Amino acid sequence: MIVMRAMDKTMTCxxxxxxxPELFEAHSDLSGHExxxxxxxxxxxxxxxxxxxxxxxxxxxxxDPSPAVWDNIQxxxxxxxxxxxxxxxxx
Ligand SMILES: [Zn+2]
Numbered sequence: 001m002i003v004m005r006a007m008d009k010t011m012t013c014x015x016x017x018x019x020x021p022e023l024f025e026a027h028s029d030l031s032g033h034e035x036x037x038x039x040x041x042x043x044x045x046x047x048x049x050x051x052x053x054x055x056x057x058x059x060x061x062x063x064d065p066s067p068a069v070w071d072n073i074q075x076x077x078x079x080x081x082x083x084x085x086x087x088x089x090x091x
Contacts, residue, residue, distance in 0.1 A: 011035055016042050017077055021070040024053060
């Protein structure tokens with residue numbers, strides 16, 4: 001079970017970020033998460049996501065961000081860690 005895995009203190013950044021959307025949707029107490037106590041990168045990421053989520057709640061007339069919103073966030077996380085595309089930044 002994914003949420004149970006999130007309680008593992010020895011999880012890696014990739015594992016933590018993998019379960020992060022589930023933790024958000026479950027309204028877990030992320031500030032007390034063991035991984036965040038030892039990982040400033042993920043602590044900063046959670047602060048960003050909390051900001052995005054709060055903005056999304058202001059913008060959307062629903063209580064929870066849609067799965068599409070999390071898809072976009074997860075894609076952004078993965079693109080952040082992946083090699084930058086050479087010429088894919090055009091809009
Ligand atoms: Zn981490």
